[in-house]
Amino acid sequence: MSGGGSLGVGLPYQKFVSFALEETCLRTTLTPHPSQEKFKFIKSSDDNTVFNALSFSAPKIRLLRSLTIEKKNAFKVLDFAAFSEPEYDLPIFCANVFTTPAQSIVVLDLNPLYDTTIHKEYKDKYYKKIMPLAQKYSELLPWGGKITSESLRFFSPIVIWTIFESTERNHHVLHLAFMDYYKIWLELMDQAIKENNKVTIARNREQQHKYLTWRAEKDPGYPLLKKLIGESRAEDLVMEFLFEGVNTLGTKSFLDYFPEYARDDGSVNKKRSMIGKSFETRPWDANGKFIGDAEAFR
Ligand code: BLA
Numbered sequence: 117m118s119g120g121g122s123l124g125v126g127l128p129y130q131k132f133v134s135f136a137l138e139e140t141c142l143r144t145t146l147t148p149h150p151s152q153e154k155f156k157f158i159k160s161s162d163d164n165t166v167f168n169a170l171s172f173s174a175p176k177i178r179l180l181r182s183l184t185i186e187k188k189n190a191f192k193v194l195d196f197a198a199f200s201e202p203e204y205d206l207p208i209f210c211a212n213v214f215t216t217p218a219q220s221i222v223v224l225d226l227n228p229l230y231d232t233t234i235h236k237e238y239k240d241k242y243y244k245k246i247m248p249l250a251q252k253y254s255e256l257l258p259w260g261g262k263i264t265s266e267s268l269r270f271f272s273p274i275v276i277w278t279i280f281e282s283t284e285r286n287h288h289v290l291h292l293a294f295m296d297y298y299k300i301w302l303e304l305m306d307q308a309i310k311e312n313n314k315v316t317i318a319r320n321r322e323q324q325h326k327y328l329t330w331r332a333e334k335d336p337g338y339p340l341l342k343k344l345i346g347e348s349r350a351e352d353l354v355m356e357f358l359f360e361g362v363n364t365l366g367t368k369s370f371l372d373y374f375p376e377y378a379r380d381d382g383s384v385n386k387k388r389s390m391i392g393k394s395f396e397t398r399p400w401d402a403n404g405k406f407i408g409d410a411e412a413f414r
Contacts, residue, residue: 128184128186128192129184129186129192129193129194129213130168130184131291132194132196132211132291132294133168133170133182133184133194133196135294135295135298136182136196136294136298137170137172139298139299139302140172140174140177140180140302143302143305143306144174144175144176144177144305144306145174145175146172146173146174146180147172147173147174148171148172149171149172149173149179149180149181149360151171151181151356151357151360152169152170152171152172154352154356154357155169155171155353155356155357156169156170158345158349158353159345160187160344160345161344161345161346162187162344164187164188164190165185165186165187165344166185166186166187167183167184167185167345168182168183168184168185169181169182169183169353169357170182171357171360176200176201176203176204176206176305176308176310177198177199177200177201177305178199178200178201178202178324178361179197179198179199179360179361180197180198180199181196181197181198181357181358181360182194182195182196182197183195183196183353183357183358185344189217190216191214191215191216192213192214192215193213193214193215193337193340194211194212194213195211195212195337195358196209196210196211196212197209197210197211197358198301198305199324199328199361200305200308202317202318202320202321202324202365203310203311203312203317203320204305204308204309204310204311204320205229205230205238205311205316205320205323206229206242206301206304206305206308207225207226207227207228207229207242207272207301207304208226208227208229208324208327209226209227209297209298209301210223210224210225210226210227211223211224211294211297211298212224212337213290214336214337215282216282217282218281218282219279219280219281219282220278220279220280220281220282220286220287220290221260221279222257222260222276222277222278222279222280222290223271223275223276223277224275224276224290224293224294224297225271225272225274225275225276225277225297226242226243226272226274226297226300226301226304227270227271227272227275227327228242228243228270228271228272229320229323229324229327230323231269232272232273232404232406233406233410239272239273239404242272242304243272243273243274243404244404246274246300247273247274247402247403247404249274249296249300250273250274250276250404251402253276253289253293253296254276254398256289256293257276257278257280257286257289257290257293258278258398259277259278259395259397259398260277260278260279261279261396262393262394262395262396263277263393263394263395264334264336264388264389264393265389265391265392265393265394265395265412265413266330266334266374266389266390266391266413267413268395268399268408268412268413269413269414270327270330270331273400273404273405273406274297274404276293276297321365321366322365322366322368324361324365325361325362325365325366325368326366326368326373328359328361328362328365329362329366329368329369329370329373329374330370330373330374331358331359332354332355332358332359332362333370333384334388335354335358335359336388338350338354341353341354370384371384376390377390391412391413394409394412394413395408395412395413
């Protein structure tokens with residue numbers, strides 16, 4: 117594989133994906149997801165860009181999907197996510213990296229299904245025990261500075277949001293963090309007990325749908341995807357692969373969930389953020405207590 121070499125730094129993200137898939141297979145049985153067939157052979161309009169898309173499901177996992185993109189001497193992308201079945205309230209595993217020869221933009225998190233600044237029981241259930249590990253990585257991979265404020269609603273106290281210089285060392289640390297975070301997610305998945313309460317299941321489903329709706333509309337990668345494969349194929353990729361479920365898990369629209377984006381004519385405001393950027397520094401302390409301005413992202 118030439119991925120790392122072509123940029124002169126870092127690892128090809130295929131390695132991250134292979135690790136995650138192998139670890140998953142130690143715990144459960146993966147079945148190819150129906151979306152895999154359609155998106156297996158995405159081709160960019162320029163020959164220098166390689167796409168790799170894989171998607172699976174498993175007994176507790178509704179969708180496990182990965183997209184890597186590599187344009188020689190230009191950029192590399194990793195977009196890896198895992199969503200549980202709505203019978204579980206598991207966090208959403210989320211690893212997004214956009215790397216150029218100069219820098220890497222990283223979000224690595226177990227995105228909470230329920231906002232942890234409001235739902236303390238959810239925060240304690242999933243994040244309390246792992247705060248020391250998160251603390252270690254948040255020192256090695258420091259907070260990336262001001263961020264689209266709305267994103268904070270989808271982040272957990274263990275989030276790694278960072279922008280680093282694309283060096284071997286930084287990519288090595290990122291690789292370690294990815295492996296640790298993914299192993300934690302698998303452990304949580306393994307221990308998760310099926311919910312029988314219909315109301316709770318419906319609530320979990322709606323929360324996952326809200327998350328998918330947000331990302332399918334406002335993901336920072338979307339403009340680049342459109343440039344690479346054209347508007348309509350990018351839309352298919354986002355709606356039917358990356359955030360598959362956005363058309364089936366619920367019926368609410370983007371504006372039902374995020375009415376602040378409504379324009380006078382009833383359309384969705386194209387701005388990524390209505391609030392703007394904020395959170396210059398990490399808004400959680402080492403114990404996972406939110407120490408930022410909670411009003412700044414709602
Ligand atoms: C930038 N990607 C970013 C930024 C964030 C994320 C926070 C910084 C800009 C900002 O503050 O919004 C990622 N934001 C997330 C994630 C969540 C979120 C994961 O709210 C989850 C809730 N990134 C990708 C893919 C591509 C990509 C697939 O995941 C390209 C195909 C590119 N991300 C990309 C680029 C930038 C970026 C080019 C910098 C340009 C920009 O900020 O618009």
